[in-house]
Amino acid sequence: MRLFLPFSSPLSATSPPPLPEHHPPPSKIDYSVLNKIFKKSVIGTLTGALSLTLVLSSPIPSVAASIDPYLSLNPPSLSPDSSPEDCPNEEEADTDLVDDDVRPLLVTNEGIVEEAWEIVNDAFLDTRSNRWTPETWQKQKEEILSSPIKSRQKAHEVIKKMLGSLGDQYTRFLSPDEFSRMSKYDITGIGINLREVSDGGGKAKLKVLGIVLDGPADIAGVKQGDEILAVNGVDVTGKSSFEVSSLLQGPSKTFVVLKLKHGKCGPLRSIKVQRQVNALTPVSFRLEKIDNGKISVGYIRLKEFNALARKDLVIAMKRLQEKGASYFVMDLRDNLGGLVQAGIETAKLFLDEGDTVIYTAGRDTETQKTVVADRQPLITAPLIVMVNNRTASASEIVASALHDNCKAILVGERTYGKGLIQSVFELRDGSGVVVTIGKYVTPNHIDINGGGIEPDFRNLPAWDEVKERLSKCNTLQQS
Numbered sequence: 001m002r003l004f005l006p007f008s009s010p011l012s013a014t015s016p017p018p019l020p021e022h023h024p025p026p027s028k029i030d031y032s033v034l035n036k037i038f039k040k041s042v043i044g045t046l047t048g049a050l051s052l053t054l055v056l057s058s059p060i061p062s063v064a065a066s067i068d069p070y071l072s073l074n075p076p077s078l079s080p081d082s083s084p085e086d087c088p089n090e091e092e093a094d095t096d097l098v099d100d101d102v103r104p105l106l107v108t109n110e111g112i113v114e115e116a117w118e119i120v121n122d123a124f125l126d127t128r129s130n131r132w133t134p135e136t137w138q139k140q141k142e143e144i145l146s147s148p149i150k151s152r153q154k155a156h157e158v159i160k161k162m163l164g165s166l167g168d169q170y171t172r173f174l175s176p177d178e179f180s181r182m183s184k185y186d187i188t189g190i191g192i193n194l195r196e197v198s199d200g201g202g203k204a205k206l207k208v209l210g211i212v213l214d215g216p217a218d219i220a221g222v223k224q225g226d227e228i229l230a231v232n233g234v235d236v237t238g239k240s241s242f243e244v245s246s247l248l249q250g251p252s253k254t255f256v257v258l259k260l261k262h263g264k265c266g267p268l269r270s271i272k273v274q275r276q277v278n279a280l281t282p283v284s285f286r287l288e289k290i291d292n293g294k295i296s297v298g299y300i301r302l303k304e305f306n307a308l309a310r311k312d313l314v315i316a317m318k319r320l321q322e323k324g325a326s327y328f329v330m331d332l333r334d335n336l337g338g339l340v341q342a343g344i345e346t347a348k349l350f351l352d353e354g355d356t357v358i359y360t361a362g363r364d365t366e367t368q369k370t371v372v373a374d375r376q377p378l379i380t381a382p383l384i385v386m387v388n389n390r391t392a393s394a395s396e397i398v399a400s401a402l403h404d405n406c407k408a409i410l411v412g413e414r415t416y417g418k419g420l421i422q423s424v425f426e427l428r429d430g431s432g433v434v435v436t437i438g439k440y441v442t443p444n445h446i447d448i449n450g451g452g453i454e455p456d457f458r459n460l461p462a463w464d465e466v467k468e469r470l471s472k473c474n475t476l477q478q479s
Contacts, residue, residue: 007008012074040350071439095466104404107156107428110145116159116173116433117141119425120166123437125362127420127449128168140165156431168436170422176430187307188248189275190256191215192222194241206236206244218320220273223262230259242341246307250275282338285316287323295463298325302346305338305394310345317378327463328381333388333412335395347401348373350383355405358397359445367421382466383408387455392416396448397440403453406473409466410455419448 013219107115117137126132144162149155160173188194191212196204208226211218231247239247248256252275260269282303287296298320302309320328337343347357351373360369385399385408396415402408421438440448456469 031216044300048096084130088096089265108148109152112152112155112159112427112431113144114160114427117144117162117436119433120163120171123362123364123423124166124168124171124435125367125437125439126168127436127439132166152429153350159190159431159433170420170434170436172434173434174424174434179424179426179430184269188217188245189250189454190217190222190248190273190278192217192248194228194244196241201399203238206239206241206285216273216276217258220271222258222260222271222273226262228258229268232257233259233472239428240341242339242345244308248275249307250433252276280306281312282306283309283312283316285320287320287325296324296326300328300330301329301331302395304335305342305346305398306341306344307339309342310349313346313349321379326377326381327383327466329384329386330408331386332391332395332399333386334390335392336390336416337393337395337418340394340397343397344371347398348375349378350402350407351377351405355401356443357401357441359441360438361441362421364437367438377407382463384460385410386412386468387415387453389414389416393418396453400442400444400448400453403456406470406477409457409461409469410453411457411460412455413458414454415452417448417450417452419450426478443457 008431009359117140121134121137124132140162149158156173156175163171163173192215193206193210195207195209197207199205206228208217208222208224208228211222211224223376228244230236231244234247236244236247250256255272255274257270257272259266260271262269282305284299284303285298285300288299289296299319300313300316300320302313317328344357351357353373353375357371357373359365360371362368383402385402387395387399387410391399391412392415396417396419399408399415403410419440420436421440422434422435424432424434426432442448442453446453461469
């Protein structure tokens with residue numbers, strides 16, 4: 001199983017103090033279909049430079065509750081197209097999620113080592129030492145497998161040593177216990193992982209890739225392979241898995257209604273699910289008056305990028321605009337990252353349609369992408385983004401996207417410099433490997449990793465200077 005997972009890993013003894021991290025895991029799914037299905041499947045893009053223990057205080061949760069009629073403690077009624085019956089032969093219907101040839105197999109110690117070797121051989125990107133070559137990696141495999149590996153513990157030790165030889169501090173081995181603990185992570189609040197699956201006609205369907213066993217969705221009757229058609233009556237056609245995950249989140253004990261179809265022939269069903277995870281907003285904001293009250297500045301603090309970040313940021317910005325804010329400050333200091341997709345969606349709020357958000361580079365074509373904004377910006381007012389040496393990963397994507405597209409100036413300290421993409425792969429004995437597979441490059445083609453992003457100013461400049469700097473940037477960009 002592969003989880004597309006950019007995140008910060010434990011740092012070496014010579015590195016700066018380690019950032020807090022959280023490893024977003026895959027859900028517990030049917031392990032009989034793991035071995036081949038998800039080797040190339042992307043579940044979600046996340047960063048692990050993420051602290052889940054931040055204390056957040058903002059009126060936004062109450063705002064969200066007031067505008068969402070489904071955020072009640074009473075279960076809503078089911079829609080008329082509900083059906084108590086599932087699609088006949090529904091297990092056979094999920095051909096786009098299940099490979100018929102996949103079966104649980106006994107695996108040898110040598111087989112586990114070779115599986116880890118193949119993952120590195122196919123996907124590893126050497127971003128530091130530039131010493132890795134397929135030839136030397138092949139030679140190492142031959143040396144390792146030249147003698148029997150007599151125990152599973154020894155096999156795991158061989159994998160650790162093999163990965164350590166790559167010289168990449170982020171590429172490492174996960175024991176079965178470490179890998180299984182990842183299954184407790186859930187960004188939807190109802191215990192499911194979502195995946196965008198091609199419908200064969202150039203469009204994507206949103207399907208339930210994995211379910212946390214005994215979680216809210218599992219108890220309510222959601223099944224692996226279900227296609228999500230609507231959330232709380234909102235059609236999700238064309239929406240990304242991240243956007244729908246955000247719709248699913250809400251205060252604990254409230255209900256969300258999913259409109260589902262199972263398989264290719266299943267009837268439409270509406271299922272109500274009671275949320276269990278209390279989603280906390282990472283956004284706080286206030287209006288500040290400067291220049292003897294002549295200028296109103298909207299100050300927004302963004303502590304991390306979770307599934308609520310974009311939605312709550314939009315609420316905050318609209319509130320500040322209603323109060324008369326004509327300038328904005330976004331504070332990303334000490335924001336260690338979070339969900340990369342949340343950072344990308346946040347950056348898009350400020351960019352013009354067609355502007356580049358970020359480039360990704362890697363050996364696999366899946367990691368070679370250009371991410372662009374797809375709509376007009378929410379605001380066009382002058383913007384300052386505050387950064388420091390603990391502004392990392394998803395935060396650096398946002399800061400560089402706004403800076404390089406002349407939408408904001410950066411103030412503070414050089415950022416941390418975490419711009420690598422890792423994937424987590426499950427091995428057939430329940431252990432796993434984390435492998436660096438790509439890196440992020442800013443719109444101005446600057447490699448984020450290692451060097452970070454240099455700010456424009458160390459201290460807050462006057463707003464006239466901000467406007468002049470942004471105007472010159474736009475002029476140069478257009479010419």
